Amino acid sequence: MPVELPFRPERQIYKNLESVLTERLSEDELKYLRRYDVIGDIAVIQIPPELEHRVEDIVFALRKVHPFLKVIARKGFHEGAFRIRDYSIIWGEKRLDTVHRENGVEIKVDLSKAFFNPRMKGERYRLAQLVQDGERILIPFAGVLPYALVIARYRKVKITAVELNREAYELGLENIERNRRRLKGEIEFIHGDAFKVLPELPSYDRVISPTPRGVDALSLTLSKAERWLHYYDFVHENEIEAFRQRILEECQKLGRECSVRVKKVSDFKPHVFKVCADIKVEEKGT
16 A cells, blocks of 8 residues: 655645745744644634734735635634634635545534544544554544544554544534544444543553543543553643653553653643654553
């Protein structure tokens, strides 16, 4: 199977937009320009107060850099338990649903109903390359199944995914059918609260936890991992070592020997990063 490399970094796309806007914005205005995301045929951008008078210029530049766009939406704040942002459409069709393509799969997304982060494309690819055929994998907080779909695309595995948001769950079921012919692996999708569902499930070779911000599922997910846990969290740069030590302490409580590698995955806000702890799990004495 040909290997599809991760998408070029979003920083490069940002530079493309900046180069178009150089002719329209002053140097001072360009300093306020934020990075943005392209999800399917939707561009999502944050416009600070300093650029309110430049919305038409930003729309022009986005359409020039990405001529396939059908919707440009302005990013608001996260709302509610399911991390769903508020969006306002500033150009194009009046919709927030689209089909996003990455790593050889198609992902139906509705930004008004379910959380989705396109910046994790390279991370999803990385995990798919770590997984071996034959593994049993558990993915709580699975959303519309981006991690499960990418892994099942490349590896012959059995994945159990869990999601509480009913609308994300229904989109995930649609995504399984949409990609049926592309998938090597199998995906079982459970609608429910991970904190209630996981205690009833067996342990798995590998657990992948794209943990929502503010949720502590370390002990729960670690207890279900036989060999590997990939645990995502949001950590201040000064607290990364403390985060690593906390994982080692949790391993000890469960009678496990663990080795932990923490890597920064993406920026979240100044000095705070989304990180992934790759945790190799062994029973004590092995």
